[in-house]
Amino acid sequence: MALTIVSTQVPTGDAPICDVMLEPYIVIKEGDGPGTACHVPDEGCLESGARFRLRSRWFRAMVHGGSAVCSVHPDREATIQCLLCLRAHAPAPLSFHCGPECLKEHWRMHKDDYHLRQYQNGGVENGYASNGSSYRNSSSHEEWVEVGRSRCYVPTAEDVGCVLKFECSIADSHRPYYQDMGGLCMGSTTARVRPAPQPPVRAIIPLRHLAVPKLRHEGRFTVLTYNILADLYATGDVYGTYCPAWALSWHYRRQNIIKELACYRADIVCLQEVQSDHYEDHVRDAMQELGYIGVFKKKTTEVYTGREMAIDGCATFYRRDRFALIKKYEVEFNKAAMSTANHFPEPQRNAALNRLSKDNVALIVVLESVAPMAARQKQLICVANTHIHANPEHSDVKLWQVHTLLKGLEKIAASADIPIIVAGDFNSEPGSAAHTLMVTGSIDKTHPETAHDPAQFLQTLLPVQHKLSLRSSYSAVFAGNAKDLAVQQQAMRMDPRTHEPLFTNLRRDYGGTLDYIFFTPTLLTPTALLELPSEEEVVRGNSRDSGLPNARYSSDHISLMAEFQLVIPFQLE
Known part of the structure; x- marks a missing residue:
């Protein structure tokens, strides 16, 4: 029996x-049989009893000639270069x-230490040094440098501007020295690797009109x-009509989110919407490297993704140099329903x-x-993180959960008597x-929604009442007499009737506000907010009927952030 590689293709x-x-x-194909998709284990696989293995090699080569492309908008030709990046x-x-406006909008990303530090160490890519084995193509004068030895490969920053070549062959363990069958090697070459679009860079808007005199900055x-849109919900059926598959993949989105x-x-x-396996495999470790400690609470029902069962939940992280965990409470609305x-x-x-x-x-x-x-x-601070039921026809359930x-x-x-923050996706619009x-x-x-009570429990x-005094953080834009131009611009991206953002969730078939950060105004004062993007900024570079997620925004929601100032000290008695 002999195995032969019929063809290879790298879908890019x-x-x-x-x-x-x-x-x-x-x-x-096996012998003279028809060609089928490859199910041969990789050369490095430890699977027992496998006679044939797939030997894979990835190479890169610099392509001479051709213009550079924009690092933020890969579909555009570059016209300007950032000197700060070169110095770093x-x-x-x-x-x-692609232009001065593009550089101006994203220069903070280049200045950020985290963004630059990831490129300063050089070194190993996919487990192989970037200065690995190489060979020169005498006909084209291109030098191919080996960069990987597995079937799959993730292009790195060093590959940008280069072309990649994939070569593979079948190795037979029954043959002496594990030689390739017939000495034949199939391969395919890609176009030049383009840089991934950079995630959005949004400014912090100070709320100077709400500043409280004589309050110290350390408070x-x-x-x-x-x-962050769990991978089990990020399906092509829902988002694939406007979001490319590579931008919808969790491998890409998780890097943008971090x-x-x-x-x-x-x-x-x-x-x-933090998927439990992704929390354990990626998110927790990535946040730990950034200086955070996390706690996680998964939902109570698993979902079948077509490949396996998966479940998502809520994760709360806090910087270990600023806070320590005193107490944790978990709320399962299923138990409360009983x-x-x-x-x-x-x-x-x-x-x-x-x-x-x-x-x-x-x-x-x-x-x-x-x-x-x-x-x-x-100081003690209480933070609640929640994800309320999503079905728009279950307003009674949403009200009961809240x-x-x-x-x-x-x-x-x-x-x-401590300040309280309530944040999350409430799946409930303003009003x-x-x-x-x-x-x-x-x-x-x-209230008109209380008339919707099919189970006759709400009446x-x-x-329904609560004794907590809560206010939405972004409503602070309309508080006081804001004369700051940046604050006034933010007000234009908010609904003057509800004092909430025009949207925090934007899909092709829906746009509205579902996410909030509520706080106790008697104990906390908002001093800054993360700026809200306009709809034009969110879908920039995409078709008009597109939405979130896309190549730059890796979730169908946008993030919200508020800075708070403690009004007076609080401590447990």
């Missing part, structure tokens, strides 16, 4: 993209921009919330239980500052019953 679209995995499609010894292809901290989080350096980070349903007689009990039994969760942490933050005292979370926070507030309850403290039968709970 127009061109391979830096940091996007390349997986060649290989067709082999970053690879030259990452310093090119400030930042909170960021971000629904870069974005590293750029903002929030003290506390609340993430939603407690609520038991208050009703049959058959209303079963109807309420079926309606309220959703797999959503909330994660509450009480943090203590490592160093004194104000008045020479360490009310359940607030009742739990009331118990914490009763034991310690909805859930949002109104958060910011006003009560909901009664006059018995009304009026």
Whole structure:
């Protein structure tokens, strides 16, 4: 029996993209049989009993001639080069921009230490040194340098501007010296590797009109919330019509998301839709390298992805040089549903239980500052991170989940007079019953959404109230007399009726605000906000009917961040 490679193809679209995995499609045949997709294990695989192995090699070569491409917009020709990148010894292809406005918009990314440091060490790529074996093509005078020895390869910054070549052959372990069968080697060459579009760089907008005199700077901290779009929901059926497959892959998106989080350096980070296996394999370790400690709470129901079962949840990270974990509380709305349903007689009990039994969760942490933050005292801060039920036809469930979370926070507030942050994806638009309850403290039968009560449980709970005084952080843009131009520009990207952003979730078929950072205004004052992008900025470089995610924004949500100032010191008695 003999195996023969019929053909190889590296699917790259127009061109391979830096940091996007390349997986060649290989067709082999056995004897005189028909060609089929390759299922031969890799040469380095330890699988027992496999006689044949696939021997793979990746090479790169610099292509002479041709113009450089923009490092932010790979589909555009470069016209200007960033000198800061060159001084930092970053690879030259990452310093090119398509114009002065592009350079101006993204210069902070180049200045950021994290962004530059990843290119200063050089060294190993895919487990092989960049100065590995090489050979010269005498006909084209191109020198091919070996960069990888596995079937798949992830182009690095050193590959940008170069072409890649993939070669493979079948090795037979029964043959002496493990020689290639017939000495034949099949291969294919790609176009030039293009730099990956850089994640968005959004400015921090100071709220000087809300500054409190005589408050010390060490009493400030930042909170960021971000629904990062779990891979199990990032399907081509939903987003593939406007987001290229390589930009939708988790391998690409996770790098963009981590870069974005590293750029903002929030003290506390609340993430939603964090897939449990990705948290353990990638997100937790990446955040630890950035100086964070994380806690995670997964949902209570797994989802079949077509390949395996997966589950997502909420993850809260805090900078270990600023905070320490004092207490953690986990809220499973499924369990709370059983407690609520038991208050009703049959058959209303079963109807309420079926309606309220959703797999959503909330994660509450009480943090203590490592160093004194104000008045020479360490401070306690309570942060709730949640992802509320998404079905738009279940406004009654959303209201009940929010009310359940607030009742739990009331118990914490009763034991310690500490500032409270409630952040996350509430899947509720401004003015909805859930949002109104958060910011006003009560909901009664006059709200139109309370009429939607198919399980007949909501009417018995009304009026729904809570004793926490909460306010949405981005509403601070409209507080006071803001004369700062940057603040006024942010106000133009917000709804003047609801005092909330025009959107935090933007897909081709939907655009609206679902994410919030709420805080206790009697104990905290917002001093800065992460700027909101316009819809034009989000879809720039894409078709008009596109949305999120795309090559630059790696989730269908945008991140929100607020800086807060402690008004007075707080401590447990």
